[in-house]
Amino acid sequence: MKTWLSPRSTAGLIMIAGALLALPFLAASGGxxxxxxxxxxxxxxxxxxxxxxxxxxxxxxxxxxxxxxxxxxxxxxxxxxxxxxxxxxxxxxxxxxxxxxxxxxxxxxxxxxxxxxxxxxxxxxxxxxxxxxxxxxxxxxxxxxxxxxxxxxxxxxxxxxxxxxxxxxxxxxxxxxxxxxxxxxxxxxxxxxxxxxxxxxxxxxxxxxxxxxxxxxxxxxxxxxxxxxxxxxxxxxxxxxxxxxxxxxxxxxxxxxxxSLTESVMILAMVVLGGMGHIPGVIFGALLLAVLPEVLRYAVVPAQKALFGSVLIDPESLRMLVFGLALVLVMRFRPAGLWPSPERKRELAEVSE
Amino acid sequence: METLLQQLINGLVQGSIYALVALGYTLVYGIMGLINFAHGEVVMIGALVALSVTGALTAAGLPLWLAGALGIAVAILTCMALGWSLERIAYRPLRHAPRLTPLITAIGMSIVLQNLAMMLWGRNYMQFPALFPKAAFSVGGAHFTAVQIIMVLTSAAMMIGLAFLVYRTRLGMAMRATAQNSQVAGLMGVNIDRVVAAAFVIGSALAAVAGVMVGAYYEIAHYQMGFMLGLKAFTAAVLGGIGNLGGAMAGGILLGLIEALGAGYIGDLTGGFLGSHYQDIFAFIVLIAVLVFRPAGLFGEKTGERA
Amino acid sequence: MTKLTPLAVAMTAVLALGACGKKEDPKPGPAAGAAPALTVKIGHVGPMTGPQAHLGKDNENGARLAIESLNAKKLTIGGTAVTFELLAEDDQADAKQGPIVAQKLVDAKVAGVIGHLNSSTTIPASKVYADAGVPQISGSATNPQYTDQGFKTAFRVMANDVQQGKALGEFAAKKGYKSIALIDDRSAYGKGLAAEFQKSVEAAGLKLVATEYTTDKATDFKAILTNIKSKKPDLVFFAGMDPQGAPMVKQMKELGLTARFMGGDGVCTTDFPKNAGEAAEGHICSLPGKPLEKLAGGPAFRERFKQRFSADIQLYAPYVYDATMVMAEAMKRANSVEPAKYLPEIGKTRHEGVTAVIEFDTKGDLKDSAISFYEYKGGKLVYLETLGAPIASAPASEKK
Structure with missing residues (x-):
C-alpha cells in the first residue's frame, strides 16, 4: 500500500501535479x-x-x-x-x-x-x-x-x-x-x-x-x-x-x-480497452477514447483529401468502426486490455496456455 | 371485440418475427452458451443483400418472383458465410477465454457490421421490394395480409425444421452432446469445431430468412434495422428460456402479444398514465419480472449455473 | 510519470493536427478587383457526419451560396471592401459537441454564426455565443426553448414548432375535420408539434379522439393504429419524421383505416412518397415559409443551387441562405462587422428572402410565420395554400 509513495513515486506525483496544472493553459493556446x-x-x-x-x-x-x-x-x-x-x-x-x-x-x-x-x-x-x-x-x-x-x-x-x-x-x-x-x-x-x-x-x-x-x-x-x-x-x-x-x-x-445505449457501450469500451479492473488503465482508456474522435475529426478528413482528393469515409463512421474493431482485436490479442494490471495479465496468460 | 381480434393478430405477427430471430440466438446459445449480440446485424445484412440483389436483377429485366427468389438465396448464402467467418475469426479463438470476453467481442462485431453496412448502403431508409402478393383478407372486421400469413407460417416451419434437425439427425445429436458437455463430446469423437460452426451457419441462414421477411413486410430497410429487433428477439429468447427451441418460439409470440395488448389496453386501463409511449419497456419489465422468479426463463431447464 | 505520457502524447498530437486542420480553411476571395482589405469570418454549424449528414451538407451549401453571392457583390462596410469567409464546422448532431464547436468558432473570432441545424445542439451552443456576444441565426432549429432563453444573440428564420403546430391545427379545422387522432413520436420535435397541434384543434372546438405514441426508431405501428381505428377518426395527425411516417401510412391502409393522414415538415420530404408508394396519395403536410415557386427569388434560387452544387435542395438550404443574407445585411446597415455594433440591426431586419419576408419579434423568432400546406398527388407535393401570411411580397404588416 505504501510502496507507491517511494521517493521515485513522489517525484512522479509532483510531475503529474505540475502537468495537470499546466494542461489547461497549454490546451488553451490551441483555443x-x-x-x-x-x-x-x-x-x-x-x-x-x-x-x-x-x-x-x-x-x-x-x-x-x-x-x-x-x-x-x-x-x-x-x-x-x-x-x-x-x-x-x-x-x-x-x-x-x-x-x-x-x-x-x-x-x-x-x-x-x-x-x-x-x-x-x-x-x-x-x-x-x-x-x-x-x-x-x-x-x-x-x-x-x-x-x-x-x-x-x-x-x-x-x-x-x-x-x-x-x-x-x-x-x-x-x-x-x-x-x-x-x-x-x-x-x-x-x-x-x-x-x-x-x-x-x-x-x-x-x-x-x-x-x-x-x-x-x-x-x-x-x-x-x-x-x-x-x-x-x-x-x-x-x-x-x-x-x-x-x-x-x-x-x-x-x-x-x-x-442512450450507445453511451453505455462507449463507457464500457473505455473500461475494457484500457484494462478492466486496473485504475491507470481505465483512466488511459477513457482519455484515449474521449480525445480520439477529436483527433480523427482533424486527421481523417484532411488525410483523405490529401490521399484521394475527396472524403470517402466520413470520420463519424470511421470512429465507430475503429471502436468496434478495437473491441474485437483487443479481446482477441490483449484480453486484459491495453494497459492491464500486472497480476491480471499473468492470470490471463496462464489461462490461454 | 373487433379491436381485440385485430390486436391479437398484430401481436401474433410481430411475435413470429421475434420468434424467427430468437431461434438463431437460442441455437447458438444452447450449444456454446454465447450470446451472439451481432445476430441482429446478420438479420440486417440479410435484408440489405436481398434488397440489392433483387433490385439489380429486376433492373436487369428479370421478373420479380425470380429476382426475389435469387435475392433470398444470395442473402442466405452471404449470411451463412458471414456467420461462419464470425465464428472462425472472432469467437473460436475465445472459446476458453473468460465469460465477458466473447460477449464484448460480440458487441464489437455488432458495431463493426452496422458501420460497414452504413458505408455500403448509406444512411437513408431504402425501399424493400414487395416480394409477396398484395392480397388482403378480412375476418370479423380484423384485417390481415398475405405477407403476414406467410410470416407466421415461415416461423412455425423454421422452428419445426430446426427441432427436427436437433432431435432427429446425427448433426443434431452432436449438437446436443456438445451442449451437454463439450469436452466429453469431443472425447466421444464429436468434432466440436464443426458442430459449433454448423450452429453459426444455420443460425445465420435463419437470420437471413428473418431479414428478408421483415424487409418484405415493412417494405423498408435500413442499416440500423437489426439492432432493436435483435434486442427484442434476444429478450424473447431469454423470456422463453434461452437454449430451448420451443421456448424461443413461445417467448417471441408472448412478447409480441404483450407489446400489442400493452400498447392497446394499458393506456385505457391506467387512464392514460401508462400509454403506448411505454410500449418499449413492457418487454423489459416482463423480462425482469420473469427472471426474478424463474432465473432460467419460462421454459428453461434448471441447468447448472453457467457463469 | 506514466500517467502523463499517453496524455501528453495525445495532446501534442491533437494540437499539431488541430493546427494543420486550420491551415486548410482560409480561401482567398475572388481576387478579381482590388485586394480585399477585410475578411469577415462567418461560422456555419450542422452535422456533417452521422445520420443527418445529408441535411447538414444541404444547410452548409445554402450558407455557401449566400457567401459566394455576397462576395460577388463586392460589398463595402465601414469604408473598406470586405470578403466573407465561411468556417464550416461539424457538431455531429450531438448535444455534447454543440458547445465545443461553438467555442471553436468563438476562438476563431467569427463575426457571426449560422446554425446549428438541430435544436439539441443549438440550445447548448447558444449559451456560448451569448456569453461571447456573437450573433447566431439558425435556419432550422425549431424548438421554442432556443429563443425563450432571453439571449440577445439568438435568432431563427424558420417558424418554430409552436407556430407550425398552431397553423396545422387551424388548417385541420378549416378543412372541416371533426374527429382527430394524434400520434406523437416523443422526440423533441414531435412533442412540441403535437402539443401545439392539440391546443390549436381544441381551441377550434374539435375533438381529439385518440392520442397515441411511438418512437423515432419504430417500424411497427399496427397496435396503436388498431386502437386509433376503433375510435373512428377522420384525420390522423402524425408529429414525427418520414422514416416512421412512410410505413405508418402503409400500415393504415393494411388495417383498413381510411382517415386522412397529416404531418409537419418531417413528412414533407422527397423520401416520404418514395417509401410510402401509393399509400402516400392524398396525404397532407406542411412546410414553414412560402413555397419557393411563389416568391420572387424562389425559382431562381432553386436553379442557382442546382447549378452550383449539382444537387437538389434537400430541406433547409433556402432558410439557411436567408439567414446568412439577413446577417450580412445587418452588417451593411450598421456599417460595421463588429458583433456588438451590428447585433441591434439584426433585430430591425426586414428582408425579402427566398422563403419568406423576414422580420423578427423581440425574442428573435419570425414575426411573420407563414406555413404552407401541400398534398401528395401522384407521388409529388402539390401546393395547397399558405396560412399565417399573405402570399405576395406585400407589406407584411397587414396580418400578423
Missing part, C-alpha cells in the same frame, strides 16, 4: 475548445472509473450504466434551474445526485442478484432503456422532466461568490469558464481516483475480486455476496450520478437523448 474537450475527457474518466467498480472489480457486466449518469444530471437540473424555480448550491445537490443514483443502482442490483453474465447484461441494458424512456415521458400527467424537450437554463456551478461560467480575472491570472471547470473536475477526479485505489485493496475490494473470480467459492468462504454485489452497483452508480451533475451544470441544457 478554449480544447479545454472543453479536456473537460469532457475528465468527465469520461469519472464515468469509466465508476463503471470499473461494477465491471472491473466485481465482474458484473452492466450495459445500462449511462442511466445513473442521466439520473445525476436530471437531479442537478431539477434542483438548479427555472423548471421548478429551485436554485440550490452545488454542495447540496451533488451528494443528493450521488445518493439518488445510488438508490437506482440498488434498485437495479436487487432483482438481478441471482443473474449472471449474459442475463445480467440484457437486464441492465433493459434497465438503462427503461430509465431513458421514463425521462423522455415523465412530462405528463405531472411535468417532472419536461420530456424530450429537455431542461434548459441550468445554473452553472457556483462556489461561494465565484461562478464557474464566464471568465474571471485575478490580477494577471485570467481563467475562462472551461478552465475553471477543469480545475473542479480534476480535483474531484483525484478524489475519485484515491477512493478507487483505496477501495481496490480494501476488504471490500478483495471481496469483489473473489466474486469476480468464483462466486460460489466467495460465498463458501463467508463473503456476503448479496450485500457486496449491491455495494458495487451502488458505488458505481453514485460516481455516475456525480459526473451527471457536473455534466448538467457544464452544458446548461440536458435532454434524454444524451443518455
Amino acid at each position: 478554449q475548445a480544447w479545454v472543453r474537450i479536456l473537460d469532457f475527457a475528465i468527465l469520461y474518466v469519472f464515468l469509466a472509473l465508476g463503471l470499473n467498480i461494477v465491471v472491473g472489480f466485481a465482474g458484473l457486466l452492466d450495459l445500462g450504466y449511462i442511466a445513473f449518469y442521466g439520473v445525476g444530471a436530471y437531479v442537478y437540473a431539477l434542483l438548479a434551474s427555472p423548471h421548478f424555480g429551485l436554485h440550490w448550491p452545488i454542495w447540496a445537490i451533488l451528494p443528493i445526485g450521488a445518493f439518488v443514483a445510488c438508490l437506482f443502482g440498488m434498485l437495479l442490483g436487487a432483482p438481478t442478484l441471482k443473474l449472471r453474465g449474459d442475463y445480467l447484461a440484457i437486464v441492465t441494458l433493459g434497465f438503462g432503456e427503461i430509465i431513458r424512456i421514463f425521462l423522455n415521458n415523465l412530462d405528463a400527467p405531472v411535468n417532472i422532466t419536461n420530456g424530450a424537450l429537455g431542461l434548459n437554463l441550468i445554473d452553472p456551478v457556483r462556489l461561494g461568490s465565484l461562478s464557474l461560467a464566464g471568465t474571471s480575472e485575478w490580477g494577471a491570472l485570467s481563467l475562462s469558464g472551461p478552465q475553471k471547470y477543469y480545475f473542479l473536475l480534476v480535483t474531484l477526479a483525484i478524489v475519485v481516483v484515491v477512493i478507487n485505489l483505496r477501495l481496490q485493496h480494501s476488504r471490500i475490494g478483495r471481496a469483489w475480486q473473489a466474486i469476480r473470480e468464483d462466486e460460489v467459492a466467495a460465498k463458501a468462504i463467508g463473503i456476503n455476496t448479496r450485500n457486496i454485489k449491491l455495494l458495487a452497483f451502488a458505488m458505481g452508480a453514485s460516481f455516475g450520478g456525480i459526473a451527471g451533475g457536473i455534466f448538467a451544470a457544464m452544458q446548461g441544457f440536458i435532454s434524454p437523448e444524451s443518455f
